[in-house]
Amino acid sequence: MQGLSEVVAAVHADVAGHIGAGRVADYIPALSQVDPRRFGIAVITCDGERAFAGDAAVPFSIQSISKVFTLTLALERVGARLWQHVGREPSGSPFNSIVQLEQERGVPRNPFINAGALVVTDALLAGRRPPETIAEILGFLRARADDAEVSIDREVARSEAQTGFRNASLANFIRAFGNLQNPVAEVLEVYFNQCSLQLSCLQLARAGLFLAADGVDPLSGETICRPARARRVKALMMTCGHYDASGEFAFKVGLPGKSGVGGGILAIAPRRAAIAVWSPGLNAAGTSLVGALALESLVERTGWSVF
Numbered sequence: 001m002q003g004l005s006e007v008v009a010a011v012h013a014d015v016a017g018h019i020g021a022g023r024v025a026d027y028i029p030a031l032s033q034v035d036p037r038r039f040g041i042a043v044i045t046c047d048g049e050r051a052f053a054g055d056a057a058v059p060f061s062i063q064s065i066s067k068v069f070t071l072t073l074a075l076e077r078v079g080a081r082l083w084q085h086v087g088r089e090p091s092g093s094p095f096n097s098i099v100q101l102e103q104e105r106g107v108p109r110n111p112f113i114n115a116g117a118l119v120v121t122d123a124l125l126a127g128r129r130p131p132e133t134i135a136e137i138l139g140f141l142r143a144r145a146d147d148a149e150v151s152i153d154r155e156v157a158r159s160e161a162q163t164g165f166r167n168a169s170l171a172n173f174i175r176a177f178g179n180l181q182n183p184v185a186e187v188l189e190v191y192f193n194q195c196s197l198q199l200s201c202l203q204l205a206r207a208g209l210f211l212a213a214d215g216v217d218p219l220s221g222e223t224i225c226r227p228a229r230a231r232r233v234k235a236l237m238m239t240c241g242h243y244d245a246s247g248e249f250a251f252k253v254g255l256p257g258k259s260g261v262g263g264g265i266l267a268i269a270p271r272r273a274a275i276a277v278w279s280p281g282l283n284a285a286g287t288s289l290v291g292a293l294a295l296e297s298l299v300e301r302t303g304w305s306v307f
């Protein structure tokens with residue numbers, strides 16, 4: 001195999017002709033301002049080797065990728081009790097769908113659809129106020145990224161709050177079934193802020209590295225979670241990380257991954273590396289079109305698919 005830098009350069013070349021394809025999310029007005037011709041990729045291996053290309057150092061809105069980190073934190077906080085409030089099955093529905101909630105009595109299918117992420121955020125809020133919880137999530141991301149510069153884009157958070165009618169509906173509906181313990185407004189405040197975390201591909205890959213190494217940050221030696229927990233978070237990324245396009249992502253890429261409507265994808269090659277890609281144009285399911293192509297090319301070139 002070529003060296004990692006050559007592989008990443010080749011992946012960049014493979015997708016170059018596609019950069020700009022897809023549709024930038026516009027239901028959150030602040031996200032629609034982003035240049036669709038951005039593309040970045042960063043790979044960080046468990047032994048600390050890094051390779052990157054394009055806009056790998058430019059921060060972007062990680063959106064639903066934040067759900068991987070809040071799930072890890074919530075599981076550490078409340079343990080297996082979390083599963084009384086949220087399921088572990090793929091939904092086969094779009095990320096912001098409400099239809100299953102009524103049939104399933106307010107228990108969302110999984111922690112990565114919006115409904116499930118709201119329940120996870122509610123668990124993190126227990127006994128705290130939104131500013132403390134937001135600070136805790138931000139602190140976790142800064143520590144995992146090993147970078148105190150990681151921040152929240154307050155403009156995006158405001159934009160989400162102004163237009164988040166579907167998320168407000170989901171939260172109210174779940175609360176009506178008694179499956180949210182905290183006031184809806186507080187859960188939404190934390191959720192909109194976590195979605196507005198901004199990280200570059202380099203920061204995001206670094207932040208996800210503990211998942212590639214069985215829950216231990218391989219560069220600092222710090223234990224973030226038990227191996228079984230890291231394994232389960234990755235299982236959910238594989239089965240639910242891209243909503244109703246999770247099957248397609250497993251088919252084409254074959255790595256646990258999580259997408260966000262900001263155009264980022266975090267993918268984990270177990271015991272090898274964490275990979276972050278970013279390109280704002282999305283496919284119909286809200287996953288970065290060029291980002292997914294880049295991961296397909298990377299896996300083809302490295303043989304890193306878990307299958």
Ligand SMILES: NC(=O)CC[C@H](N)C(=O)O
Nearest residue numbers: 063064095195260261286
């Ligand atoms: N898929 C996503 O990235 C969605 C996150 C976005 N903040 C929303 O709630 O709609």
